[in-house]
Amino acid sequence: MKIDASRAIGAYAAVTTFATLWLVLGANAGPKTATFATIDVQRINIREPDGTLRMTIASRDRMPGIIVAGRETPHPDRPQAGMIFYNDEGTENGGLVFSGALKDGKPTNLGALSFDRWRQDQTVSLSSDEMGDDRQAGLAINDRPDRPVDFPTVARLVRQPAGAERDAALRAAGVGIAPRACLGRMRDKASALALRDAAGRKRLELRVAADGQATIDFLDDRGRVTRSISDVAR
Structure with a gap:
């Protein structure tokens, strides 16, 4: 039987095209979920279909800088591993970080979950911080300026020397x-x-000391106790 080369090539091209379309369409129509028993990675970025970053899970060395609307600025001080959250515009708005080790023979440990104001710093944080015998843990609520921070x-x-001039420049940068409140x-x-009041001045404190003594202190705007209630008086 004589084979027409041009027809054979045409038939081959048609079959190949059909097979390619079937593979592409079949792959798109089927599930896209992959299952793994174990994954070892240094960083995972969670993104929306349009590429907007929504969450990063990373080791200490692969943690991102400060990302605002998709643009990254080096972070001045974040030596922890953890998880960073991003809002709908791809701006950091909170996270979960943790670290810990023996330093100079003393145990150190940090764990913190925080949420930020829009393009600002954290307004709510739940944290545990340990440096040897120096330990604290609690919930803190803060106010932040109304203008966004100029992160760059x-x-x-x-990186400049500390002082009044730098402090004023930082305030000007937001x-x-x-x-406002702290419990812990x-x-x-x-x-x-x-x-505390809107200026951050402590005005009321309920306290139970390590020895069990309980007090309620009312303070004026200069931090002076104007009235104190103690269980010793009972």
């Missing part, structure tokens, strides 16, 4: 904090709840 400027300023185990081994 801050990254440059933190850096600021006014603590303090460094002096007391458990306490402290409430």
Whole structure:
């Protein structure tokens, strides 16, 4: 039987095209889930279909800098592993970080879960911090400035010598904090709840000391105790 070469080539091309389309369409139509028993990686980026970064899980050495609207600036101080969260525009808005080791023969440990204000720093944090015998753990709530932080400027300023001029420049770049509430185990081994005004001044504190003595202190805007209630008076 005589074979027409041109027809054979045409038939081959048709079959190949059909097979390729079947593979592509079949792959797209089927499930895209892969199952692994163990994955060893240094970093995982979770992204939306349009590429927007929503979460990063990373080792200490692969943690990202500060990312705002998809643009990254080196972080001045984040020597921990963990998980960073990003909002709908791809801007960091919280995270979970942790670290710990023996340093100079003393145990150190840190674990913190925090959430940020829009393009600002953390406003809510739950943390445990240990440096030898110096330990504290608790929940903190903070106010932050209304304007966003200029992170590239801050990254440059933190490398400069500390002083009044640098502090003023940092404030101008949007850096600021006014603590509002704190509940936890303090460094002096007391458990306490402290409430502050909009300027960050402590105005009320409920405390149980390590020896069990309980007090309620009311303070003025200069931090002076104006009234104190203690269980010793009972």
